[in-house]
Amino acid sequence: MITVRTIEPSDYQTVEKLIYKAFINTEEGYGNEAELVAKLRKDPTYQNDFEGVALKK
Structure with a gap:
C-alpha cells in the first residue's frame, strides 16, 4: 500500500x-538539484501543500 x-x-x-x-548516475550528472529544492523551500512564497511524499507500507 502506498x-x-x-x-x-x-x-x-x-x-x-x-x-x-x-x-548522480544520469548522463548530465548531479547539478545541485537538492540544493535548488532547499533554496526554493526558503522562498517566502513556498507552499508545502504542493510538495508531497509517497510512503510504501
Whole structure:
C-alpha cells in the first residue's frame, strides 16, 4: 500500500538523498538539484501543500 501526504520538515534530509541518487548516475550528472529544492523551500512564497511524499507500507 502506498500513502501520499504533504512533505514535513523531517522528510527533507531523506528527500535530499533521494534527489541526489536520482541524478548522480544520469548522463548530465548531479547539478545541485537538492540544493535548488532547499533554496526554493526558503522562498517566502513556498507552499508545502504542493510538495508531497509517497510512503510504501
